[in-house]
Amino acid sequence: MGGGGGGLSVQPRVKRGSFATVRKKKKRVGFVLDMTPLVDIAFLLLTFFMLSTTLTTPQVMEMSIPPETENVEVKQSELLTILVRDDGQIFKVLGDKKQNPPEKVALKDLRALSINENMRLENRLIVALRVSNQVPYELVIKILDELNIAETEITQRLAAKGMKRERKFAMTPFTEEDREDLKGL
Amino acid sequence: MSKIKKKRVGFVLDMTPLVDIAFLLLTFFMFTAKFKSETESEQKFTIKRPMASADTSKVPEKDLAMIKIGIDTVANDTAYYFSLSNEQDRKIVYNSDKIQIPEEARQKIILKVTDLKTMEALIRQTRIVNIRMKFAIDADKRIKYKWIEDLTEVMRKSNATIFNFVTDRPS
Numbered sequence: 001m002g003g004g005g006g007g008l009s010v011q012p013r014v015k016r017g018s019f020a021t022v023r024k025k026k027k028r029v030g031f032v033l034d035m036t037p038l039v040d041i042a043f044l045l046l047t048f049f050m051l052s053t054t055l056t057t058p059q060v061m062e063m064s065i066p067p068e069t070e071n072v073e074v075k076q077s078e079l080l081t082i083l084v085r086d087d088g089q090i091f092k093v094l095g096d097k098k099q100n101p102p103e104k105v106a107l108k109d110l111r112a113l114s115i116n117e118n119m120r121l122e123n124r125l126i127v128a129l130r131v132s133n134q135v136p137y138e139l140v141i142k143i144l145d146e147l148n149i150a151e152t153e154i155t156q157r158l159a160a161k162g163m164k165r166e167r168k169f170a171m172t173p174f175t176e177e178d179r180e181d182l183k184g185l
Numbered sequence: 186m187s188k189i190k191k192k193r194v195g196f197v198l199d200m201t202p203l204v205d206i207a208f209l210l211l212t213f214f215m216f217t218a219k220f221k222s223e224t225e226s227e228q229k230f231t232i233k234r235p236m237a238s239a240d241t242s243k244v245p246e247k248d249l250a251m252i253k254i255g256i257d258t259v260a261n262d263t264a265y266y267f268s269l270s271n272e273q274d275r276k277i278v279y280n281s282d283k284i285q286i287p288e289e290a291r292q293k294i295i296l297k298v299t300d301l302k303t304m305e306a307l308i309r310q311t312r313i314v315n316i317r318m319k320f321a322i323d324a325d326k327r328i329k330y331k332w333i334e335d336l337t338e339v340m341r342k343s344n345a346t347i348f349n350f351v352t353d354r355p356s
Contacts, residue, residue, distance in 0.1 A: 039200065042207050049214035057219075060321060060349035061240040065337055067346050133331035140330050141235035141352060148239030173334070 061144065065171060078124045080117050082110070083174070084143070085182045086134040102185060107142060114150035114169075115157075123158060127169035130178055227295050228266070230255040235326040237352035244351060245319050246270065250311050251351075252304075253295075254324035254332050263328060265298040265336065267307050274315050281310045301339050308343040323351035 081093040083102060091102040092113060105113060118125050127147065131140050147169050155165040232255050253266040269275040278284070279291045284306045290296055298304045311318050320340065324333060340348060 046211040053218045135330045138235045138326035145237040
């Protein structure tokens with residue numbers, strides 16, 4: 001960054017050496033401002049702020065859990081249970097587990113599953129999510145994210161039919177019984 | 186360099202556009218800069234947040250009760266960390282006699298909570314002091330779901346049934 005910024009220089013150009021003599025004469029036609037220190041400081045501050053700022057601010061995903069006192073009765077036929085086993089494998093149970101035994105689902109198919117089942121039952125479906133407590137938290141968020149993405153799609157499709165989205169998914173505790181059901185599948 | 190010097194003795198570079206851009210960037214970064222809060226500077230661990238793309242609302246700034254679940258990689262220990270964004274509320278909650286914590290911890294900004302009983306007392310007391318308090322759970326993606334399940338169970342008992350999971354946007 002050598003040499004002063006000649007941004008404001010006007011012809012005839014004044015050389016650095018003759019600066020003092022020009023001043024003495026007090027007959028300045030053009031003038032040169034040495035911008036080097038200014039630019040130095042500006043770049044110093046710029047690098048400081050560039051390195052100290054984090055542009056990725058965290059966001060939030062809102063969740064609600066049913067309160068303790070309230071017991072919601074759900075018809076078996078309107079229930080879609082998504083179970084996550086200790087090893088992270090996802091299973092779905094449509095309605096009664098005796099009629100429809102648990103079936104394996106891939107994470108990427110969850111979105112389509114949620115949309116299709118919700119559209120089939122038209123707003124009456126409840127998705128219950130039961131996650132084993134050994135599963136990494138990251139997977140749980142991924143599943144919730146898939147269901148949330150599906151949610152916007154469902155809301156739009158229902159709105160097209162003139163319906164308002166009412167039911168959402170709920171998280172319920174994973175029981176020992178669930179663990180037994182999923183063993184060896 | 187030497188080749189150019191041979192030809193031209195004096196050489197002036199017009200730095201005006203460069204300086205213009207530099208200052209533009211400088212002002213941009215100065216205005217967007219958000220410095221670490223008191224809470225964050227006291228924190229000894231970093232949280233690797235899970236990625237989520239559906240919900241993109243921002244973390245509320247006012248009346249926020251943040252519960253972090255972090256892995257201290259040095260001590261290899263996972264614990265809950267409780268903090269309140271509002272200083273006045275924090276003083277009242279931390280100094281409440283319903284909460285059993287060591288005396289010196291009451292002056293801190295972040296409370297390390299290892300048992301769920303203390304956590305329940307904290308959440309309950311927070312809700313008594315300020316009913317508009319929003320809860321956010323900021324957990325490391327590597328932890329077991331058990332930590333979240335235990336925490337949400339405690340929150341359910343204290344009637345804090347709406348809360349937020351803090352996530353990061355995938356880049």
